[in-house]
Amino acid sequence: MLIETKKLTKTFGGLVAVNEVDFTIEKGKINAIIGPNGAGKSTFFNLLSGSYSPTSGRIFYKGKDITKLPPNKIARLGVARTFQTTNLFEQSTVLDNVIVGHRLRTESNLLDAVLRTKRFKREEEKCRDKAMEVLDFVGLTHVRDQLAVSITQEEKKRVAFALALATDPEIVFLDEPTAGINPGETEGLADLMEKMVEQQITVCLIEHKMKMIMALADKIMVLNYGEKIAEGTAEEIMNNQAVIEAYLGGDASA
């Protein structure tokens, strides 16, 4: 068990966005969180990555309590995430955008930069190599030297993956990784997620595309109005009465 939440709750004023959710993420699998719009999926993600602090409940990473840690410290432990929209620096190249991703594994500081020390040179090299490696992994070597402004939407998604992977994560949270791209490209990204799992990187994603999730995910959790209504394999979820009601409304047999 890589990540475990216990009675995780987040309220915004009177609104309960996430309500006492118990969830576990297993190592080396593709985990998915699904649910209708406004079900609290993104809030749940923000809690796990430390962007929000929970109102109550606890989060454990490899048995360690990370509930109160800020996002940058959680990232150091090996938890990476992507956003629905990635803000790339458009005037610089794809490679330059990804290099900073490995910054958290380096030590060189301002003095190293100004004096151009050995450590500085070694770590610049290390970050550049890492960026090349992850760009190769996500299949973007050919656009490496292009400006970020000129690449396609799907390529931007891949850059976001690369940036997350450059942090040397054990688990990657992907917030709607295939939103806004066409079915053919969606398949390509699904393959990439499977490739990540092969590399022992656990994946957890939020998605709307049901067909893709059912084929891809090893384990699915369904949220509705901030509450967990089901958890299990794709088959279990598809036959779950509560899930069918949440999605279709009313009785399934009707």
Place this chain on the structure above:
Amino acid sequence: MGSLLKKRGWIIGFILAAILFPFVSQNEYFLHILTLAFIWMIAVYGLNLLAGYTGYLSLAHAGFFAIGAYTLGLLTVKAGLNYWIALVLACFLTSAIGAVVGLVALRTREHFFAIYTLCVGYIIYLVIDKWDSLTGGVRGLIGIPAPTSVGPISFQTPLSQYYLILFFLLFTVLVMYRIIHSLTGRTFIAIRNSEDLAQTIGISTMKNKLLVFVISTFFAGLAGALYASFIRFIGPDIGYITIIFDLLTYLLVGGIGTLAGPIVGTFLIVTVSQSLQFLQDYRMLIFGPLLTLLIIFYPRGIVGAYHDWRMKSLAKKKQQLNRKQTYVHTQSTETEKKIKEG
């Protein structure tokens, strides 16, 4: 590689022009104006690292400029300290005050940060203006000594001061170049792009923002201290709000978030406003609309516009090259076909 060589050419050209200028023109007035411009450039570089590369627009920097100037002035005039020790202390005191202000100011973002720092800048001005017993109030501080000699080199003449300040400017540019072209610089740029994203890739945003703020105030302090020993008289108006807006105009015209921007912008505006002196205050009638147009059409200033133009023309060339290649390619396959068919 070609662009790197070209960049090096620009830098060497600039240094040579700056070194040779006094030999070409014997006019002391021009020398004075140019030396002053160099001082402003140092301050604008400090502002650029914070506002341009990290995305935090500080309007307190005229205040920090004044703190640097007054620290040097007071330490040399009232405490009788050696000039160079006073210069170092001025820079460090300014950064120390910068660190304290930054700790509070950096908890705000965007407009709120700008408004907060504007207030801080004004408070610094008021303190200098009203603390009569220490700063001399509106009467200012007179008789600040020129830099004392280092070995055989003395800094009593305008020419020697010109070279001294040019040296500090080049030092500033070198430091900025190295910061920006490093992992540390990339960290700052990541914060500017998106603080949320920066945090999730493991960057401690508060620590880095504070670091930038301190570096930035260091250079404001350095510029202020150099100003004090160059003009040799300072009044509270050097910390006034108009100064920060001058600095900001230089930065915006030259190009915010570009390495050459501060030099280009400051040089251009200082020289142009000198030659438009006959218009007196009506100068602003020309500058105002021009600045507005520039910001609308070229938000990254003259240098940014030049970069974009070069990138576009490079991309076009590449495209043409590609088209030619595919054309040649299809032709060769066609001939191959013909041969086979033949």
